[in-house]
Amino acid sequence: MSAADQGSGHGSEPRRYRDRMIGLFLLAVALFNPPLLGLFGVKGTILGVPVLYGWVFGIWAGVIALAALAGRTR
Secondary structure, eight states, rough: OOOOHHHSSHHHEEEEEEHHHHHHHHHHHHHHHHHHHHHHHHHHEEEEEEHHHHHHHHHHHHHHHHHHHOOOOO
């Protein structure tokens, strides 16, 4: 990159988007990690949904929502 590209601010937007997506990926990997999923593998329900299914689909929906927010341009 030239000095003009670095100072204009246009080059930082793709980098910020990439950094957010990498962070979101790492968060999702941590939340879907088998030891953490094992905590929710209990016999119980929340509003009739097994706890493990509620955790998996809740986190999945949260990751999709965060990806949509990260992908928005201002």
